[in-house]
Amino acid sequence: MATVSVFTCPTGQQYTATDSYGNTYASCTVGQGVWEQVTLEEPFDPSTLNSAELSGSFFSGFIVLGTGLAIVWAARQVINAIRVALR
Numbered sequence: 001m002a003t004v005s006v007f008t009c010p011t012g013q014q015y016t017a018t019d020s021y022g023n024t025y026a027s028c029t030v031g032q033g034v035w036e037q038v039t040l041e042e043p044f045d046p047s048t049l050n051s052a053e054l055s056g057s058f059f060s061g062f063i064v065l066g067t068g069l070a071i072v073w074a075a076r077q078v079i080n081a082i083r084v085a086l087r
Contacts, residue, residue, distance in 0.1 A: 001039055001040065001041060001042065002039070002040050002042075003037055003038070003039050003040075004037075004038055004040060005035050005036070005037060005038075006035070006036050006037075006038050007033050007035055007036075008033065008034055008035075008036055009026075009027075009028035009029075009032055009033050009034075010032055010034075013028055013033075014026050014027070014028060014029075015027060015028075015029065
């Protein structure tokens with residue numbers, strides 16, 4: 001659980017304001033807003049995650065990383081071969 005502070009306006013005390021860039025936003029009449037502490041539930045329960053999907057995602061990350069490293073390694077080998085050939 002998480003506790004956050006939220007600024008709330010009483011019903012009927014909200015109005016729409018516009019900033020200098022033309023963006024509109026909701027605001028309270030001066031002196032009408034109140035800070036409230038609100039407790040929020042966790043957005044998801046980690047125990048509901050599928051272990052097969054998690055392991056697949058984990059190992060696919062290694063495949064993506066390994067592909068990038070293999071490309072960099074091959075490029076370095078080509079550059080080193082060109083350097084040796086030009087000496």
